[in-house]
Amino acid sequence: MNSNRLLLSSLLVFFITSYAFSQNGYWQQHAKYVMDIDFAVAKHQYIGTQTLVYTNNSPDTLTQVFYHLFLNAFQPNSMMDIRSRTIKDPDSRVSDRIQGLSADEIGYEKVETLTQDGKPATFAVEGTVLEVNLPNPILPGASTTLALTFQAQVPKQIRRTGRDNREGIAYSMAQWYPKLAEYDYMGWHADPYVGREFYGIWGDFDVTIHIDSNYLVAATGYLQPTKPTASAKKTYRFLAPNVHDFLWAADPDYRHTTLTRKDGLVLNFYYQDGPATTENWQQLPAIMDRAFDYINANFGQYPYQKYSFIQGGDGGMEYPMATLITGERTLNSLVGVSVHELMHSWYQMVLGTNESLYPWMDEGFTSYASDEVMNYLRSQGLISGSVESDPHLNDVTGYLNFVTSGMAEPLSTHADHYTTNAAYGVGSYVKGALFLYQLQYIMGEQAFKAGLLRYFNTCKFRHPTPNDLIRVMEKQANLELDWFKEYFVNTNHLPDYAVTGMEEGKRKQTIVHLEKIGVMPMPIDVTITLTNGDQLNYTIPLSMMRGAKVQDGNTTFSLAPDWPWTNPTYDLDLDIATKKIARIEVDASHRMLDTNRSNNLLEAANNK
Known part of the structure; x- marks a missing residue:
């Protein structure tokens, strides 16, 4: 690319974004x-x-x-x-x-x-x-x-x-x-x-x-x-x-190879030849080409004309148009670190958040997206490993286990001031990924995916904050979501909901008794399994959401009345005979960060 075209391209982006930002007070x-x-x-x-x-x-x-x-x-x-010598758990x-x-x-x-x-x-x-x-x-x-x-x-x-x-x-x-x-x-x-x-x-x-x-x-x-x-x-x-x-x-001793994609993007690979590198680095270009296809379609179009995977550094670290990665790895490890650092081109290099204040917005969002990309690559047979029906459930289990250690700190903690590396790592990478995953649960898959693309296209080449993301998602889903951000980012509170019983009502209908035990409120999905095997899905929104999801992936929900967050209990009124109900489960998908799943399920035979 010649320098005149680069200059014109840069000036065009600068003036367009400056004009757009000036219209809403952003600078x-x-x-x-x-x-x-x-x-x-x-x-x-x-x-x-x-x-x-x-x-x-x-x-x-x-x-x-x-x-x-x-x-x-x-x-x-x-x-x-x-800092490195005095922190409780130093980086090795x-x-x-x-x-x-x-x-x-x-x-x-x-x-x-x-x-x-x-x-x-x-x-x-x-x-x-x-x-x-x-x-x-x-x-x-x-x-x-x-x-x-x-x-x-x-x-x-x-x-x-x-x-x-x-x-x-x-x-x-x-x-x-x-x-x-x-x-x-x-x-x-x-x-x-x-x-x-x-x-x-x-x-x-x-x-x-x-x-x-x-x-x-x-x-x-x-x-x-x-x-x-x-x-x-x-x-x-x-x-x-x-x-x-x-x-x-x-x-x-760098060896330099390239792959030019169909869209004109040039992928560069710099590595030292050797028994621990050459074979896997030779396979990397074709795999990353397919990764770019998936990422562009699901997370927004990569805006530059070049990207380089460079052997170097001490692990993996992202930069504009390039990453430094250690290169002596198995193929799966090499692809994994390459995908993660590449995803940072979306979450930090184009969406230029303040990493020190919001490390979870780049590391967490990158981790969420990387899990999606790696699962896609496995599904295409490009890397080994089992395809997961939901690649984020391990994060749910892992974070809930970490919470029991007492080491978790709020996501609002400045990156430099976490008291342990573990709290920083789990908070930024895992809870940060779960921020998006919980939004997906609240909004529904279709609205969430559209919102994530909208966030990229709205906020690229600027410095978005958590409020910017939430406003984009609110507009996409027509929901109020600031309550979620305040709980999930500024506190360590988590939800815990329970099915406490069911009984026959005066109209021969079924009344399901639910209880809010945890501090953090969430909308609740309830799955009713009938004795004939049919399933009915209900969603109970929070009143402060000012709306609810109706569709979530392939699941269509019946909308129940709102649950005010101040109310510790809720009765779900079902126009179904009690004898036809086999089981009732809160969050059957296991996506919600519920701290105690043992009280989420009620079998009809066990109802007292």
């Missing part, structure tokens, strides 16, 4: 980066220049800006080091490893000069944050040019970024440059880096890298032609429009 900042990096392989160091055009679309006048200097976290006694990839780094193994970013529109700015470094006092305030609607020079050292690979990972990849260059912090309706987000999540400004990147000529570079963005020089180094230039971060990786 977001914009950054245009131009960086030039000269890399010294022998020292694992580089020097760089950065010119950044920053547009203040906020209604506020800014007198300061802040940059993230992520590499500074990889130094003994940094906040990340201390980090633990106390930062403390043991020598001077030539640490990471650092040192800003040497910084100007605003040509005038020197004063700045100070506080750990992983650069604090800048501007010589001129940035007025609402104004743009300014921030230019800096810096030098940096690549740390030994520990977490996400670094050199010489355990599989022998030379450089995994994530979070490698001075990155301007985001400013939004909540103010600045200059969080110290302790190894968790990220949040970036939407913008455009023009990055030039000079590195020894025997290295192959993989990166975010589209590779541009460069003129040959007499230098011993090779020059790579990448343009990346409408993204909020930039990744690159380099290794002298």
